[in-house]
Amino acid sequence: MTFSLMQVPGKWRRQLAVLLIGLAAMGVGGQGRTHQVPDLNWQPISLTNGSPVLFEVKAPAKLHAVSAAWMEHSINFSYSATDKVWYGLGGISLTTVPGAYDLRVTETFANGRTAEVVRKIKIVGATYPKITVKVSKQYTEPSHEQLTAISADKGVKAKVFEAVSAQRLWAGRFVAPVSAPVSDVFGTARVFNEKVQSRHQGLDFAVGPGTPVHAINDGVVLLARPMFFEGNCVVIDHGQGLLSLYLHLSEFKVKEGEEVRSGDLIALSGGTGRASGPHLHLAIRWQGVYINPAILLKIQIPAS
Numbered sequence: 507m508t509f510s511l512m513q514v515p516g517k518w519r520r521q522l523a524v525l526l527i528g529l530a531a532m533g534v535g536g537q538g539r540t541h542q543v544p545d546l547n548w549q550p551i552s553l554t555n556g557s558p559v560l561f562e563v564k565a566p567a568k569l570h571a572v573s574a575a576w577m578e579h580s581i582n583f584s585y586s587a588t589d590k591v592w593y594g595l596g597g598i599s600l601t602t603v604p605g606a607y608d609l610r611v612t613e614t615f616a617n618g619r620t621a622e623v624v625r626k627i628k629i630v631g632a633t634y635p636k637i638t639v640k641v642s643k644q645y646t647e648p649s650h651e652q653l654t655a656i657s658a659d660k661g662v663k664a665k666v667f668e669a670v671s672a673q674r675l676w677a678g679r680f681v682a683p684v685s686a687p688v689s690d691v692f693g694t695a696r697v698f699n700e701k702v703q704s705r706h707q708g709l710d711f712a713v714g715p716g717t718p719v720h721a722i723n724d725g726v727v728l729l730a731r732p733m734f735f736e737g738n739c740v741v742i743d744h745g746q747g748l749l750s751l752y753l754h755l756s757e758f759k760v761k762e763g764e765e766v767r768s769g770d771l772i773a774l775s776g777g778t779g780r781a782s783g784p785h786l787h788l789a790i791r792w793q794g795v796y797i798n799p800a801i802l803l804k805i806q807i808p809a810s
């Protein structure tokens with residue numbers, strides 16, 4: 507968390523702001539560079555493995571573009587004229603080891619000149635629960651035909667996950683797909699029939715079959731079809747490598763290629779595929795990394 511002027515009592519804020527702008531203009535602070543130092547913030551304040559992260563850059567000068575390198579990924583920032591802030595969404599994989607990681611921000615000025623600022627950002631280890639789940643034997647010891655189906659699904663998924671819209675299609679805050687209690691959190695370690703171990707890479711909502719399921723933000727439907735493990739599955743491309751996945755559905759209300767807006771009806775819930783009963787599994791994938799949907803739903807997104 508960086509120092510925020512909002513933490514300063516009102517009467518001092520103005521004087522301090524003037525001083526800070528002066529220091530920034532002189533190139534004081536940061537890496538001792540001569541360009542103006544941006545004010546960097548992020549949400550959530552405490553970052554853990556498995557979390558999404560929204561970076562916000564407040565630059566004193568007018569910029570043409572802002573981008574950042576983050577854990578082998580690249581983030582393109584958008585400008586919010588309302589909130590006067592550049593913002594970019596990223597993620598931290600479940601397998602990320604706690605420690606300090608570089609965020610390398612590149613600012614491009616109107617004249618084409620660029621400036622780079624590197625900040626060390628602390629990642630804390632998250633604590634995730636562990637549970638034992640009993641499922642039908644076919645899912646842990648699949649037959650030959652089932653293995654063929656699973657392998658075909660793998661090909662489809664690889665193609666879907668490859669397709670990334672370079673532009674940001676999402677806008678504004680992310681909304682819950684259903685209004686229901688959570689039955690299993692993201693990150694839970696699952697043990698199936700004492701054999702297969704996996705991490706729960708989504709968020710489960712306790713809904714009966716036939717409950718309307720809504721798009722969490724604007725995007726394009728990449729996939730709307732039955733799969734072996736996922737059951738009837740919808741995948742929405744929100745752009746810049748951000749996907750939302752809705753699993754175990756009973757009925758589709760959208761077709762592949764269709765554009766959707768935040769809150770649009772996309773499907774009805776069910777218990778298809780590898781599910782111990784009807785529920786909605788929501789997963790969020792950012793540039794190949796599964797991130798915690800519950801945190802994404804809470805992030806305050808600047809007005810676009």
Ligand SMILES: [Zn+2]
Binds near residue numbers: 788
């Ligand atoms: Zn689930």
